[in-house]
Every structure is written in structure tokens, then in C-alpha cells.
Amino acid sequence: MNKNLTIWTGNKAVTDTVAGLNAALGKVGDKAQQQEAPIVGEEEKKVLVRHDYEDEIMRIAGQLCSLADKIGDTNLGAQTELTLAQLDKLSVDILEATGKRISGVATANLAALVDYNITQADITALDALTDQFHGVKTAPRKAIATRAGQTKTLPPAVKSVTSLLRNHLDKQMLMFKKSNPEFYAGYASARVIMDRGSRKSSSPAPAPAPAK
Numbered sequence: 001m002n003k004n005l006t007i008w009t010g011n012k013a014v015t016d017t018v019a020g021l022n023a024a025l026g027k028v029g030d031k032a033q034q035q036e037a038p039i040v041g042e043e044e045k046k047v048l049v050r051h052d053y054e055d056e057i058m059r060i061a062g063q064l065c066s067l068a069d070k071i072g073d074t075n076l077g078a079q080t081e082l083t084l085a086q087l088d089k090l091s092v093d094i095l096e097a098t099g100k101r102i103s104g105v106a107t108a109n110l111a112a113l114v115d116y117n118i119t120q121a122d123i124t125a126l127d128a129l130t131d132q133f134h135g136v137k138t139a140p141r142k143a144i145a146t147r148a149g150q151t152k153t154l155p156p157a158v159k160s161v162t163s164l165l166r167n168h169l170d171k172q173m174l175m176f177k178k179s180n181p182e183f184y185a186g187y188a189s190a191r192v193i194m195d196r197g198s199r200k201s202s203s204p205a206p207a208p209a210p211a212k
Helices: 001-007 012-035 040-071 074-080 085-087 092-108 111-117 118-137 139-176 182-201
Strands: none
Touching: 001 012, 001 182, 012 118, 012 139, 040 074, 040 085, 040 092, 040 111, 040 118, 074 092, 074 182, 092 111
């Protein structure tokens, strides 16, 4: 179409349809790109943050547990006796709650933890990891939901392109069938190829731009 601008730009109806078609194709392209956005990166980030979070929980909880044994505080020991295997099995929500609990217990025993080289900076770092983990714990699920939303909106977008082609441009091109038979034949051939391709595809695919 762009190579034959001088033929059809004088026809306002065709010009308006082509402008609408280009806009519709742009929307289809954007939605298709978002639909194909990788989710693996989100999952990997969650795993890495969880690994660091569990390590920091264990580091501080270990010192608290050692303190509990030293002073004979069985309640403190029960609150802080943890293993990595246990943390690995926790749901994201319970793991986050565990991190907050250890932070609270450490704050309450901060004076005694000085001998174990645990300071306020360590607790602050744990709290920062809690916030970071909270931000990524549902990231893969959100990414999947976002992509699913794009999947639902893709068919209507493709339908809009198809409607513009079949109900408008195909009919408007008939004006050039006799006056510019070569131009019309090229357009018609391109449309046949497009229709065949869409019928063979098992899933909706963005319609290509009209033949240039």
C-alpha cells in the first residue's frame, strides 16, 4: 500500500481505513508482545531473594537460639529453633511471617545479642529482605495473570483488524479494480494469502499489513 500512495491517498474513505488499520495492527502487536513476555525471570528472582532471606533468618535465629540455651530460656529457644529444611517447606506467607517474628525477637533481645555480633544493622537488613521478599513472592503469579489478561484481549484486537479489512478496505479497493487493475490484483492476491494463513493457524495471529 505504501508504494502506491499516489493511487489511493486521494480517496478519503480508504485513507481513513488504512489509518485505522495501522492503529489496530499496532495494538495487536503490543498485546502479542506482552503475551509472550517471559515469566522465567520473575521466578528466578523470587528463588534468589528467598535463598538470601532464609539465610539471613537462619543467621539471626541461630544466635538467638544459642543465647536461649545459654540463659536457659526455653520459650526463646522454641521460637528460634529452625532449620533450612523447615524454611524451604514453608509457604511464602508463613516464611514472611517467620522473618518478621525473628526480627521482633531479635529486637527484644538486642542488648544480649551484642556478644553474638548481632546489631540493629542486622535486624534492619533482615527487615529490608522481608520487604524485598514481600515484593517478589507473588511476582510470577502476577506475571501469569497479566499475560492471561493479554491473551483474553488479543482475539478482539485481531477481530478488529479483520473487520477493517473485510468490511471496509476489501470493499473500498473495488474502486480500483478497473481504474488500476494491477494495483487491485496485487492487493487481492495479498488478501488471499492472508486469509489462507489465518485459517491454517490454530490460534489467533496478528494480521499482516496490506500488501505494499
